[in-house]
Amino acid sequence: MEQRTFSEHVYDWVAKIPYGKVVTYGQIAFFMGMPRSARQVGYVLSHTPSFLSLPCHRVVNRLGATAPGWPEQRSLLQAEGIAFRKNGTVDLVQSIWRPTKDEK
């Protein structure tokens, strides 16, 4: 059987994030059945090759903060109509993605 790497599992989930929505690193880890691996999800995304054309800008941390060293992430999200709060974080209450069973 084909062995999927951890990275590929992460890529699969990132590809599912709908336009105009965001998910947290912890959510991805949880969906993968590895709720303690949020940090590894972040590691993978920070090394994601651009040719995969994944919407990795739709992933933020649990506070809604965008990735350090990647200021463009904010404008990419705003271009999708995602609202930001005064402190510069994403309004998670409004934009978080909660996948339904058939989406999983």
Place this chain on the structure above:
DNA sequence: CACGTGACCCTAT
């Protein structure tokens, strides 16, 4: 095979 790194997150203080 051992070790360092890190786009995270929870708990206790």
Place this chain on the structure above:
DNA sequence: TATAGGGCCACGT
């Protein structure tokens, strides 16, 4: 409400 500390584990060297 804020900050500090530690667990977590994929990946490259």
